[in-house]
Amino acid sequence: MIGSYRCNCPSGYYSNVTTHICMPEDSHKYFEWTRIFLGTTIGFLVILLVAICIKQKMKHKKNTELRQQFFEQNGGGMLIQRLSGAGPTNVDVKIFTEEGMKEATNNYEESRILGQGGQGTVYKGILPDHSIVAIKKSRLGDSSQVEQFINEILVLSQINHRNVVKLLGCCLETEVPLLVYEFISSGTLFDHLHSSISDSSLKWEHRLRIAVEIAGTLAYLHSSASIPIIHRDIKTANILLDENLTAKVADFGASRLIPMDKEQLTTMVQGTLGYLDPEYYNTGLLNEKSDVYSFGVVLMELLSGQKALCFERPHNSKHIVSYFASALKENRLHEIIDGHVMNENNQREIQEATRIAVECTRVTGEERPRMTEVAAMLEGLRATKTKHQWSDQYPPETAHLLGVDILSAEGETSSIGYDSIKNVAILDIEAGR
Numbered sequence: 001m002i003g004s005y006r007c008n009c010p011s012g013y014y015s016n017v018t019t020h021i022c023m024p025e026d027s028h029k030y031f032e033w034t035r036i037f038l039g040t041t042i043g044f045l046v047i048l049l050v051a052i053c054i055k056q057k058m059k060h061k062k063n064t065e066l067r068q069q070f071f072e073q074n075g076g077g078m079l080i081q082r083l084s085g086a087g088p089t090n091v092d093v094k095i096f097t098e099e100g101m102k103e104a105t106n107n108y109e110e111s112r113i114l115g116q117g118g119q120g121t122v123y124k125g126i127l128p129d130h131s132i133v134a135i136k137k138s139r140l141g142d143s144s145q146v147e148q149f150i151n152e153i154l155v156l157s158q159i160n161h162r163n164v165v166k167l168l169g170c171c172l173e174t175e176v177p178l179l180v181y182e183f184i185s186s187g188t189l190f191d192h193l194h195s196s197i198s199d200s201s202l203k204w205e206h207r208l209r210i211a212v213e214i215a216g217t218l219a220y221l222h223s224s225a226s227i228p229i230i231h232r233d234i235k236t237a238n239i240l241l242d243e244n245l246t247a248k249v250a251d252f253g254a255s256r257l258i259p260m261d262k263e264q265l266t267t268m269v270q271g272t273l274g275y276l277d278p279e280y281y282n283t284g285l286l287n288e289k290s291d292v293y294s295f296g297v298v299l300m301e302l303l304s305g306q307k308a309l310c311f312e313r314p315h316n317s318k319h320i321v322s323y324f325a326s327a328l329k330e331n332r333l334h335e336i337i338d339g340h341v342m343n344e345n346n347q348r349e350i351q352e353a354t355r356i357a358v359e360c361t362r363v364t365g366e367e368r369p370r371m372t373e374v375a376a377m378l379e380g381l382r383a384t385k386t387k388h389q390w391s392d393q394y395p396p397e398t399a400h401l402l403g404v405d406i407l408s409a410e411g412e413t414s415s416i417g418y419d420s421i422k423n424v425a426i427l428d429i430e431a432g433r
């Protein structure tokens with residue numbers, strides 16, 4: 001018997017070497033078994049723990065490899081390369097984790113879906129700091145969508161403008177890439193103009209301001225952004241409205257950065273039917289005038305409350321541009337202007353805005369004005385309106401005391417509007433060609 005001796009103990013008892021206390025031999029056997037049992041259990045647990053640790057490590061390694069693979073597959077490497085090559089960016093693009101995105105969308109719960117577009121599904125997300133965001137998830141297994149996502153990150157990282165939806169970050173370590181934007185609460189301009197569920201009947205003041213905001217944003221993208229940008233998919237469904245009905249231009253997936261030394265690019269024709277510039281469609285040559293055409297269509301939608309394409313309209317008026325052209329030719333503009341818009345005080349503005357829309361949608365790009373000119377003309381209309389509102393409200397002497405002179409000074413710009421109003425009749429005839 002190891003660790004014990006029998007001396008001095010009665011038979012059937014043993015004494016422990018160290019304690020010299022006599023104990024029954026049965027209990028000794030019990031302790032021996034306990035020790036064996038404990039030793040085996042602890043050994044087994046240690047082996048189990050080591051096995052779990054190794055498995056976890058392997059899983060972690062596999063996950064990291066998979067995330068790395070997804071990151072590469074989603075163009076992460078290319079993005080980092082191009083972002084660092086593009087010089088300083090205007091926007092901080094945060095990299096979100098897969099876990100963070102799952103938590104924010106409650107595992108992509110169906111009730112969180114805000115909308116579905118050609119590129120994928122947009123979810124409402126709540127970040128740990130309680131801020132609300134919109135998370136766009138690309139369609140699975142479509143590499144062209146992935147390219148558009150990367151393109152959108154690259155383009156939006158160059159823009160910081162109050163009328164462009166802000167890109168907060170992205171997540172590329174998931175099977176399909178995710179983009180995270182600021183949440184814009186009041187839906188799209190398309191819904192406001194055409195949806196039967198939306199009872200919002202936008203007044204002319206709102207519509208004109210929205211038109212000015214979109215035109216100003218496009219003028220900025222074409223001329224003032226660090227690299228000229230062509231949006232390529234301007235339409236009412238891509239204009240979001242916030243709680244103050246401020247326009248936010250969205251969806252830069254199709255947009256193109258134009259190298260400084262190039263005036264136009266040859267690209268695969270892309271855009272939305274009804275808004276697509278016919279010249280670009282025919283030649284594949286893209287330049288800023290394609291956005292001007294699409295903007296003209298949007299302006300016509302704002303004026304008429306009609307969709308860009310509608311198969312319920314007569315044969316020669318299915319497209320909104322021909323709808324306006326035939327109404328102008330037959331001198332019945334008042335018939336096609338939205339009932340929520342026209343009143344006895346704004347007829348000249350409506351005529352002038354119609355003239356601008358018609359100019360924007362001329363068949364060749366050369367005939368169309370530049371976006372900076374369009375923005376100035378519309379801004380001129382708005383300034384005139386504000387000036388008139390002030391002078392109706394306050395007699396000239398009071399207005400002077402209230403500093404309305406400043407607005408009058410802005411009226412210099414509005415003179416563009418006045419001058420062009422003189423041309424309305426001529427242009428009405430031209431539009432009917």
Ligand SMILES: Nc1ncnc2c1ncn2[C@@H]1O[C@H](COP(=O)(O)OP(=O)(O)OP(=O)(O)O)[C@@H](O)[C@H]1O
Pocket residue numbers: 114115116117118119120121122134136165181182183184185187188233237238240250251
């Ligand atoms: N930042 C955002 N905030 C709130 N809602 C958004 C935001 N971005 C998109 N949405 C909603 O998600 C919908 C789908 O957006 P998305 O840009 O993917 O599609 P689309 O513009 O309708 O289609 P396509 O990509 O084919 O042009 C929008 O119509 C809008 O309702």
